[in-house]
Amino acid sequence: MSSLKIKLVRGRAGKNKRQLATLDALDLTRKDKVVIKPDNPQIRGMIRTVHHLVEWEEIES
Numbered sequence: 410m411s412s413l414k415i416k417l418v419r420g421r422a423g424k425n426k427r428q429l430a431t432l433d434a435l436d437l438t439r440k441d442k443v444v445i446k447p448d449n450p451q452i453r454g455m456i457r458t459v460h461h462l463v464e465w466e467e468i469e470s
Contacts, residue, residue, distance in 0.1 A: 410447065411448045411467050411468065412445050412468050413447070413448050413466070413468070414444075414445055415437065415446060415456065415463055415464075416441065416463060417440055419440070419461070420440050421438075424462070428458065428459050431455050434455060435452075435455055435459075
């Protein structure tokens with residue numbers, strides 16, 4: 410099963426509530442933090458919501 414490596418590359422300041430809630434759900438609480446999440450449609454949807462704030466790549470586990 411593959412996973413996604415997600416990194417917050419832009420800060421959270423000044424973002425709307427929906428974007429902040431999505432970042433919280435992804436556990437991205439500060440700039441340059443990296444998390445590993447399973448590759449599934451729910452996580453992909455979250456990434457799509459904040460695509461302009463994060464970088465991501467697929468990794469094989």
